[in-house]
Structure formats: structure tokens, C-alpha cells
Amino acid sequence: IRIPDLSARPDEIGRLSRALRGMVKALYSRIDSNEQFAADVAHEIKNPLASLQSAVGTLRMVHRDDQREKLMEVIEHDVRRLDRLVSDISNASRLDAELVKEEEEDFDLLAMLGNLNQYLGEDARAKGIDYITDLPAQPIQLQGLEARLAQVFVNLITNAISFCEEGDAIRVWARRRANRVLIVVEDTGPGIPDQALSKIFKRFYSQRPVEHFGNNSGLGLAISKQIVEAHGGVVWAENIRPTEADVTSEPLGARFVVGLPV
Structure with missing residues (x-):
């Protein structure tokens, strides 16, 4: 009709x-x-x-x-x-x-991240990976679905752990801006292939070493993006390079950034 x-x-x-x-x-x-x-x-x-x-x-x-x-x-x-x-x-x-x-509620983002860092940090250190955190001293209150956003950060951090080897490092940090908070998960792993940067959040896309083939569905990042966008936020991935002026230089690792309104 x-x-x-x-x-x-x-x-x-x-x-x-x-x-x-x-x-x-x-x-x-x-x-x-x-x-x-x-x-x-x-x-x-x-x-x-x-x-x-x-x-x-x-x-x-x-x-x-x-x-x-x-x-x-x-x-x-x-x-x-x-x-x-x-x-x-x-x-x-x-x-x-x-x-x-699900009902949105007020919660302390830094308290949630602190709990995740505590037990995920133990997993990383057991693998010989340095786990570094840098969070503000003052609480950051958000309104949203705490369990769903925790799912996002668990996914990003466990992904970083899976790509890192003994001697690598993972850093989780956050910064408050005027009307937004940025939460960053970065590592010193192999980085993200350039051709994968535009596809990494698509459903079922997975770019992993041969030894990890079949261990992931390729839905984790797509689900994370959906959750973040449902909260009015954004998420993106990029490589850490020794100099931003030379995009052909070998990456020093990968960085995932989540921006959420406060």
C-alpha cells in the first residue's frame, strides 16, 4: 500500500x-x-x-x-x-x-572500569603482559546500561590481550572533556592491517593469526559498536605509529577509542 x-x-x-x-x-x-x-x-x-x-x-x-x-x-x-x-x-x-x-541508570564509569581492570589485568599479567591503567581521580557519572557498556570494554581489553605476547603492554586510560568522556584501550601488539581498519566493526569480520582461526565469531566488535552508538557515543580503531606524518611506518600497536556523552 x-x-x-x-x-x-x-x-x-x-x-x-x-x-x-x-x-x-x-x-x-x-x-x-x-x-x-x-x-x-x-x-x-x-x-x-x-x-x-x-x-x-x-x-x-x-x-x-x-x-x-x-x-x-x-x-x-x-x-x-x-x-x-x-x-x-x-x-x-x-x-x-x-x-x-533495559532501564538506563546513573553509574560511575571509573568504578566500573576499575573493577574490569582488576580481573582482566590479572589475565594479562599471567600471560606476561604489562597492564597499565591511567584513570582520573574524580568519578565520572554516566546514564546508561552499565552491564552493556562493561561488555564493550571487556571485549576491547580481551581482544588486546589475545593479540599481545609476553613482553607486550596494554594501557587503559580515560579523559573527561567538556561534554564527553574518552576511554582508550591501546596495546603494543602487531597493530591492525590497513585494509582491515574500514572493516573491523563489520559483522563476522575477523583478522586473526592462523593459530586463532575459528576461535572468534567476528561479532564482538560489531556488537560493541551497536551498544556504544545506542548510548549516543562513537567508537573507532587506529594504529599507533612512531610518527603520524609517516603513515607507511610500521605500527607500534593498536588503539581503540570509545567516546561517550556525559
């Missing part, structure tokens, strides 16, 4: 027309987004399923115990990968509705 465009009218009917057309446009946008999400999900699930099918078919034909054991490891890895993928997809598909339903 095509809704006539009466938005030029200066009366109640014009306002109603504008409101209805806006709602229809938002609805179609959501439908398109859901269709794209479903297509992405189908594509991502096909990969481990194809690997499983190949491994099971080969398992029927091999007789050596060492070969069968290797194929069983492949099958177990793909099953874990599917389980992780389905769980993350389920969380991502519910996120929109939950962000709308």
Missing part, C-alpha cells in the same frame, strides 16, 4: 503523513537489515558445516589411528566453532530489543 505524500501540508494531516512515512522508512530499513543479517549468518554457518562434512566423509575412509585422531580434532574444533557462532548470533539478534527494554 503506497501512502500518499501529504507532508507538505502545514496541518495535522501533514504531520501525520511525515510521521507515517518516517515509520515506514524505518521499518523497511529494519527489514533490509534483518535480511542481510540472515544472509550473513547462513554464509558463516556454511563454512564449519562444510569442514565437518569433509572430515566426517574422510573419517570413513582412513584406517590409521593417527589420521583418525587428527580428523576427530578437526571435528571437535568445528563443533566448538559452531556452538560459539550460534551463541554469539543469538546474542546479537536479541541486542536491539534488549537495548530498548
Whole structure:
């Protein structure tokens, strides 16, 4: 049904027309987004399923115990990968509705970050990584969903830990500006490939070493971006370089910045 465009009218009917057309446009946008999400999900699930099918078919034909054991490891890895993928997809598909339903509350951002730094710092140090924090002395009050924003910072920090090796360092710091607070997670890991900087927050995109293949769904950063934007904030990623004037220089690490209104 095509809704006539009466938005030029200066009366109640014009306002109603504008409101209805806006709602229809938002609805179609959501439908398109859901269709794209479903297509992405189908594509991502096909990969481990194809690997499983190949491994099971080969398992029927091999007789050596060492070969069968290797194929069983492949099958177990793909099953874990599917389980992780389905769980993350389920969380991502519910996120929109939950962000709308959950009640926003006032909370101290620095107290939340302090708690996260305490236990995530232990994980980093156990891996031989220096964990440095630099937070303001005065509390920073925010209104929002504390648990959801904590999910964002847990994701950013655990990502940094996973890319760092013994001897590397992670620094978590925050600064208050006039009407915004910046929270930064930076590390001395390998940095982000230049071609990945524009894709890193897209669903199912993952740029990890071969040894970590299949251990992540590629949804973590996309979910983090969705949560931050639902709070009226922004998040971006960049490389730390020895000099900003030379963009071709090797990165010294990666930096993720979250900006939130206060």
C-alpha cells in the first residue's frame, strides 16, 4: 500500500503523513537489515558445516589411528566453532530489543572500569603482559546500561590481550572533556592491517593469526559498536605509529577509542 505524500501540508494531516512515512522508512530499513543479517549468518554457518562434512566423509575412509585422531580434532574444533557462532548470533539478534527494554541508570564509569581492570589485568599479567591503567581521580557519572557498556570494554581489553605476547603492554586510560568522556584501550601488539581498519566493526569480520582461526565469531566488535552508538557515543580503531606524518611506518600497536556523552 503506497501512502500518499501529504507532508507538505502545514496541518495535522501533514504531520501525520511525515510521521507515517518516517515509520515506514524505518521499518523497511529494519527489514533490509534483518535480511542481510540472515544472509550473513547462513554464509558463516556454511563454512564449519562444510569442514565437518569433509572430515566426517574422510573419517570413513582412513584406517590409521593417527589420521583418525587428527580428523576427530578437526571435528571437535568445528563443533566448538559452531556452538560459539550460534551463541554469539543469538546474542546479537536479541541486542536491539534488549537495548530498548533495559532501564538506563546513573553509574560511575571509573568504578566500573576499575573493577574490569582488576580481573582482566590479572589475565594479562599471567600471560606476561604489562597492564597499565591511567584513570582520573574524580568519578565520572554516566546514564546508561552499565552491564552493556562493561561488555564493550571487556571485549576491547580481551581482544588486546589475545593479540599481545609476553613482553607486550596494554594501557587503559580515560579523559573527561567538556561534554564527553574518552576511554582508550591501546596495546603494543602487531597493530591492525590497513585494509582491515574500514572493516573491523563489520559483522563476522575477523583478522586473526592462523593459530586463532575459528576461535572468534567476528561479532564482538560489531556488537560493541551497536551498544556504544545506542548510548549516543562513537567508537573507532587506529594504529599507533612512531610518527603520524609517516603513515607507511610500521605500527607500534593498536588503539581503540570509545567516546561517550556525559
